[in-house]
Amino acid sequence: xxxxxxxxxxxxxxxxxxxxxxxxxxxxxxxxxxxxxxxxxxxxxxxxxxxxxxxxxxxxxxxxxxxxxxxxxxxxxxxxxxxxxxxxxxxxxxxxxxxxxxxxxxxxxxxxxxxxxxxxxxxxxxxxxxxxxxxxxxxxxxxxxxxxxxxxxxxxxxxxxxxxxxxxxxxxxxxxxxxxxxxxxxxxxxxxxxxxxxxxxxxxxxxxxxxxxxxxxxxxxxxxxxxxxxxxxxxxxxxxxxxxxxxxxxxxxxxxxxxxxxxxxxxxxxxxxxxxxxxxxxxxxxxxxxxx
Amino acid sequence: xxxxxxxxxxxxxxxxxxxxxxxxxxxxxxxxxxxxxxxxxxxxxxxxxxxxxxxxxxxxxxxxxxxxxxxxxxxxxxxxxxxxxxxxxxxxxxxxxxxxxxxxxxxxxxxxxxxxxxxxxxxxxxxxxxxxxxxxxxxxxxxxxxxxxxxxxxxxxxxxxxxxxxxxxxxxxxxxxxxxxxxxxxxxxxxxxxxxxxxxxxxxxxxxxxxxxxxxxxxxxxxxxxxxxxxxxxxxxxxxxxxxxxxxxxxxxxxxxxxxxxxxxxxxxxxxxxxxxxxxxxxxxxxxxxxxxx
Numbered sequence: 355x356x357x358x359x360x361x362x363x364x365x366x367x368x369x370x371x372x373x374x375x376x377x378x379x380x381x382x383x384x385x386x387x388x389x390x391x392x393x394x395x396x397x398x399x400x401x402x403x404x405x406x407x408x409x410x411x412x413x414x415x416x417x418x419x420x421x422x423x424x425x426x427x428x429x430x431x432x433x434x435x436x437x438x439x440x441x442x443x444x445x446x447x448x449x450x451x452x453x454x455x456x457x458x459x460x461x462x463x464x465x466x467x468x469x470x471x472x473x474x475x476x477x478x479x480x481x482x483x484x485x486x487x488x489x490x491x492x493x494x495x496x497x498x499x500x501x502x503x504x505x506x507x508x509x510x511x512x513x514x515x516x517x518x519x520x521x522x523x524x525x526x527x528x529x530x531x532x533x534x535x536x537x538x539x540x541x542x543x544x545x546x547x548x549x550x551x552x553x554x555x556x557x558x559x560x561x562x563x564x565x566x567x568x569x570x571x572x573x574x575x576x577x578x579x580x581x582x583x584x585x586x587x588x589x590x591x592x593x594x595x596x597x598x599x600x601x602x603x604x605x606x607x608x609x610x611x612x613x614x615x616x617x618x619x620x621x622x623x624x625x626x627x628x629x630x631x632x633x634x635x636x637x638x639x640x641x642x643x644x645x646x
Numbered sequence: 647x648x649x650x651x652x653x654x655x656x657x658x659x660x661x662x663x664x665x666x667x668x669x670x671x672x673x674x675x676x677x678x679x680x681x682x683x684x685x686x687x688x689x690x691x692x693x694x695x696x697x698x699x700x701x702x703x704x705x706x707x708x709x710x711x712x713x714x715x716x717x718x719x720x721x722x723x724x725x726x727x728x729x730x731x732x733x734x735x736x737x738x739x740x741x742x743x744x745x746x747x748x749x750x751x752x753x754x755x756x757x758x759x760x761x762x763x764x765x766x767x768x769x770x771x772x773x774x775x776x777x778x779x780x781x782x783x784x785x786x787x788x789x790x791x792x793x794x795x796x797x798x799x800x801x802x803x804x805x806x807x808x809x810x811x812x813x814x815x816x817x818x819x820x821x822x823x824x825x826x827x828x829x830x831x832x833x834x835x836x837x838x839x840x841x842x843x844x845x846x847x848x849x850x851x852x853x854x855x856x857x858x859x860x861x862x863x864x865x866x867x868x869x870x871x872x873x874x875x876x877x878x879x880x881x882x883x884x885x886x887x888x889x890x891x892x893x894x895x896x897x898x899x900x901x902x903x904x905x906x907x908x909x910x911x912x913x914x915x916x917x918x919x920x921x922x923x924x925x926x927x928x929x930x931x932x933x934x935x936x937x938x939x940x
Binding site for chain 2: 373383387392396405408409456460466476479482483486487491494510512515518545580590591602618621622628629633
């Protein structure tokens with residue numbers, strides 16, 4: 355057997371194996387995309403058709419009419435929810451990422467008394483059940499009078515213990531001590547070093563935490579469900595869940611099922627786009643968290 | 647001398663200045679509610695006599711509460727079955743993608759991760775409709791194949807149906823964490839193994855998986871924490887299957903209903919503390935067991 359045919363054989367065997375593995379993953383891809391495909395198909399259907407046609411294929415195209423109903427139902431409340439969700443997610447995302455970056459940087463690059471204990475407390479807080487926090491939070495916020503306001507959702511969402519953890523690991527690996535020492539020798543203050551040297555290096559990690567906090571707040575349901583009672587402050591999740599209950603209850607005065615479905619699709623799109631655009635960051639930035 | 651002392655003081659304060667915004671919020675919105683909840687658990691509101699100190703009696707009641715254990719058993723069963731399946735699939739995906747064993751790896755990475763971008767409320771809504779016995783497409787297909795109507799939302803299958811939603815949402819996220827960990831393996835090690843004649847399977851089992859063991863432990867611990875705290879999915883499913891879900895299907899659903907339907911805030915706080923204890927205990931036991939093996 356010549357070397358060439360030997361190589362060729364190895365190559366085709368490898369290709370065959372690769373095709374088999376690809377096929378295997380394709381089956382799973384269908385599973386992961388099926389509900390989203392259903393969502394897209396269903397949001398093009400009128401309400402009666404949702405119940406009378408095959409769920410996984412298109413019928414009469416009614417998407418435009420559905421979207422119009424989503425955005426005009428109940429005086430256009432959906433648009434308010436969309437705006438609220440964006441406000442909560444952007445302010446909590448940016449704030450949480452910034453504070454987590456600063457805290458993670460401090461844990462990574464400074465030696466100080468109580469560092470280990472403090473970090474353990476921050477990390478341990480991940481285990482606290484959300485009900486154990488949100489219920490007392492509801493009572494406390496009622497006392498200080500910010501219950502049922504946007505602050506009741508945004509302020510607690512600014513804490514990201516996982517973000518601090520990720521940024522600590524990231525800063526430990528990405529920011530060399532020698533660089534900081536060089537900047538100090540040049541006479542730069544600690545905050546200037548952070549702003550003009552360290553932060554630039556930390557941007558990929560910052561973007562990852564920003565994205566994760568943005569998504570966590572955009573998708574959060576439990577906290578706003580508890581602390582908000584006026585529909586005009588609702589984010590999409592709470593609003594959609596309420597529409598869903600109303601639509602499942604049936605009857606003439608209730609929300610149409612087709613509106614719930616089309617509204618759900620609109621709620622997914624911004625986050626999906628954010629993920630597509632920031633792929634580089636979540637794929638690279640999560641590296642830091644994966645190793646510790 | 648003065649100067650250096652001032653510098654030294656500044657040096658000690660600098661890390662706390664960086665930590666300050668996070669720690670202030672942490673103290674206000676995490677530590678304070680936690681302490682308040684603990685205090686609540688030690689008191690009771692009485693119609694006559696107002697707030698009364700009851701010591702540990704709420705916690706004692708919670709530890710013996712059958713409704714709490716109903717939910718906890720559901721979550722334990724779900725965790726024991728669903729977490730290994732989910733992490734197993736995520737690990738397999740990560741290994742295949744990292745080894746360049748498939749075509750179009752970026753398509754798969756993105757496609758598997760996409761469900762993570764979907765709010766759990768929307769995920770539960772979608773799956774709830776896919777499961778629907780009358781108009782749901784899965785039931786339509788099953789009937790066309792002559793297999794009858796599957797009972798996804800019956801009490802027998804509900805836990806499995808919820809487990810499927812959780813798997814759908816989180817497999818891709820775990821895959822990304824494991825994939826990122828695999829990327830940190832020095833290529834020389836894997837190449838050396840291949841030169842020594844190790845098969846891809848042997849390389850995976852003996853080198854790549856042990857190397858990312860810490861990341862694997864991390865994903866399992868996060869999954870344990872998440873499973874024990876399951877709320878959104880069963881809460882949304884209770885709209886279409888109210889008899890099956892009821893008021894105590896998961897511990898957090900129970901706590902929520904105690905607080906906001908029955909207005910037993912103090913007892914709800916006690917139950918959530920007991921739940922926190924179980925979360926801590928199971929995470930710790932898992933970390934301890936895996937540490938012993940290494």
